[in-house]
Amino acid sequence: MNKDLSDIRQRALGLLARREHSARELITKLIMRDYDEATVQSVVATLAKEGLQSDDRFAEGYIHGRIEKGYGPVRIKQELRGHGINDDLIYFHLDMHAPEWEMRAIRAREKRFGKKIPQDFNDKAKQMRFLQQRGFSGEQMRKIFGTSD
Template sequence: MRPGGDGDAASSSASKRRRRPEPSPTQRALSLLTRREHSRLELARKLIVRGVDANEADALIDKLADAGWQNDSRFAESLVRSRASTGYGPRYIEAELATHGLSSDAIAAAMDSFEDDWNEVAADLLRRRHPQALTDDRNAHRKAADFLLRRGFSMEQVRFAINAG
């Protein structure tokens, strides 16, 4: 027991502490969108997991899209730039965009917005990750080609990257 007080004072002050109010669905959505871009489908999934009703989530996302907070085109362009900068090719990126519920037109527009050359992206990745493929070692060429194909580059881009070295 504390000197000069009774034992219930500590427990009653703990119960008087204010709890943070439960965030509204709009606050939850904005919190997610301020961290990074989200596709409409991804944002809806996250809101539903956080206890927002599916119909309410759709209506909220419509409002946020109208206000410019959520935009699938902006999300797609951001994802293309991000994945390309980390060494992924166009096929991989297109497949990932499709998992976000984007239309084929939206995917094509995002891919067209990419300003770099996919051949150069593949060649740069090869120089960084498989420099041994830049020699005449056929086994190293095969390993590098397999790596680039797994990363979503076309055979034409793989050939360019190996021959560029």
């Protein structure tokens, strides 16, 4: 059992050396290697106590990476939930970027469609769908397009 514990720890550290992982992600990857679930959870909890695994660090890095790729807060929030990050942590980190969201949405739209705001309903709808798929809110889109609906 002690050898198994050491093996799980080494495997987890190897995964963490490559990139940050959420606790849920790490547990899932280790269980897929046919390790005992209770032992895996114990090892991951120990790594978290030692500061080697941190959902906070994972969320911060993940949000930064997704923002740089042009994604909005709605999509990032959903993706982080899928990684097992709790809502308090998600909102804490997303709120730190709140002043930037409108500007990020403008940049994403301009990168794809250019600076000119379309007057045609169909073109405007197409651009709004793009921003929605990227994870920007209706409020952010209304500010960009100057619509009140």
